[in-house]
Amino acid sequence: MRLKFLGGAREVTGSSFLLDFGYKILVDCGMRQKEEEKIFLKEEVDAVLLTHAHLDHSGLLPLLIKNNLLKGNVYSTPATKEVASLLLFDAAKIQREDEEKGKKALFDENDIVNLLKVWETYDLNKQFSLGNARVKFLDAGHIIGSSQILIEIEGIKILFTGDIGCGRSLLLNKPDVPKEHIDYLIIESTYGDREHPDKPPEEILYEEITSLGDYSRILIPAFAVGRAQEIIYGLKLKGLDIPVFLDSPLAEKVAETYDYFLPYLKPEIKNKWKKMGEMFSIPHLEYVRSNKRSKELAEDRKKKIVIAASGMLEGGRVMNHLPHILKDENAVLLFIGYQAEGTLGRKILEGERSVWIEDKEIEVKCSIKKIEGFSAHSDRRGLINFINNLPFYPSYIFIVHGEYETQKRFADELRIQKFYPYIPSKEEEIDLKGGAREKIIIDFEKKFQKYGMYEIMLFTGGILKDDNLIRVISKEDLFEIINEEEKRLKHKEKVEIPVDIEKEEIESITEEEFYRELKNMREEKILSKSKLQEFIENASPGIDNLFSWIRITKNKIRFYPDKEKNDMVAEILLRGINSLREIAVSIAEKVLEET
Ligand SMILES: [Zn+2]
Ligand SMILES: [Zn+2]
Structure with missing residues (x-):
C-alpha cells in the first residue's frame, strides 16, 4: 500500500x-495557491474522500470530473456536500468573471453539476466500504460538516485529521478522538508552533473593538465558511451597539445550513436556537445582498463593522471595501484569521505601506490590527493533546498542511515526546508497510529517565525483528534505526541494521539495573510508593500487553495491544529469551518492601 503526498x-x-492499495482513493482535492500547479493529477482514481468543504481541500474536484479522472464516487458528510457545492458554484462564478479579464477558467458550473451527480454522503461515525477498505467520518470540529477520515485496510488503520478544530468554536463540537489504534496518522499543522490565547474569542473581539477609541469603521475580512458565522455569533453574545453588515451572500447561505445540520453543533447551541434563523439574528445586522449595496456601503464613512469575504483579501466582496478602508486614517482593518504566504492579507499584515489593487497603488493609512483566538485550527498544544488523547500512540505521524518552518518546529516537539514524526515533501510516495513500525516491534525501556520530577519512563530499549531472528537492542540503537528509517524514507535507500547486543548480557544488566535504579529513585523520592504499587498491579500476569510497551508518564499507564507485538511477546517467552515481566514485578515488590 502506498501513500503519495500530492499537495x-x-x-x-x-x-x-x-x-493506492490496488484501489485508488484520493483524500481531498484542494485548490492550490500557485497557478501553475493547479492541474496536478494525471492518473484515474477509483474514489475521492473529502474531509471538508474549504476550497483548499475541495476546490479541484470539478476539474477531476472535467478531465474524466474519477471512476467512482466522491464521499463526504451531507453538510460538507452542501457547503462545498455553495463554495464551488461561487468559485466557478468568480472564474467566469476572471475569464473576462483574460484568465482561463479551470472549470464551469456544468462540471459541478456532473460532480454532484456522483457525490454520495455518509453521516458521521457510519462505516462504509470502498474496495477492501472500511471508511468512517469522525467529527473534526473545524467548520460545519468537517470530518476526520479513518480508513482501515487489511488491519492497517490510517487517520487523516483533515483540518482539525481547537475546541474554541462558539458553535461547533470539539473534534472527536478515535478510540482505536492508529498506525499512520496524517495530521495538519497550520498552528503547529503557536498557541491560541486562553481567553474566549468573543471576549477578545469585544475588548479589541471597545479599545479602538475613535474610529470610523472596521473591516473584518473573514472566510465565508466558519469564521463569518463565528464572528456574528460572538457579536451576538456580547451585544455591541454598532451596526453590523455581513457583506457575503455566500456566508449568509452557509449560515442557513447551520439550521439543518445540527449534529455538528454543540448541544447547548442545538437546544437554544431551535427556530430557523434565530442563531444569527442580532439587532443592527444587515445581510448585504446586492453588489450595488456593497459598493454604496464601501463609500459610506459612518461608524460600522463590515464582515466580508474573502478572508485573506484574495477577491470577493471585501475588495469593494478594501481600497476605501486602506485610505481612511480613521478606519480599522481587523484580521481575525490566518493569512497565508503570498496573499494580499499577509502583505498588509506584515506592514507593507502601499499595495496594488487592480492596477492602482494604494497607500495604507488605516490601522491594521490582528486578534488571535477565532481560529478554526488546533494550536500546538491542541494538536499534541489530540495525539496524547488517542488511546494508543500512532506508529507513525506524517505532518501535513503547514508552512515548512512551522512543521519542523512541530516535529521537534513531537520527537521530544518520543513520537516518530515525518514531514513528507510534495510528490513523495511512501510505502506504508515499510515504515519504522515493521522493524521496531517492541519498545520496553531498559533505562530510567527523569522527566521533571515525577514523569518516569521504564525500560528504554527495543526488540528488533529481522527475518526470523529476534534481537534485543539498546535505546541508542533504537533511535539510530528510527533516524536511518527517516533517511531511508527520504532517499528511498536500503540501510544496514545495526549489530545486535548479546541477549544474555542484556538480561543480567536489566535485572541489576532495574533493582538499583528503582531503589535509587525511591531513595531520591522520584518514585512514589503508590506509583510503584500501580506498576506492580498493572504488571501482574494476565496483562500480556504490558510487555509490548509500558510508559508511565503523567500518571498514565498506556498499553499497546497490537497483534504483531503480542505474537512477538509469545515468541520471546517461548524461546525463554526474557521473562522480564515476572522479574520486574518481583524486583519491584522487593524494592517496595525495602524502602
Ligand atoms: Zn479548512
Ligand atoms: Zn485547509
Missing part, C-alpha cells in the same frame, strides 16, 4: 493525498 505537503494549501 498540502510543506505548504498550507492544495491538500491532496493518494492512497
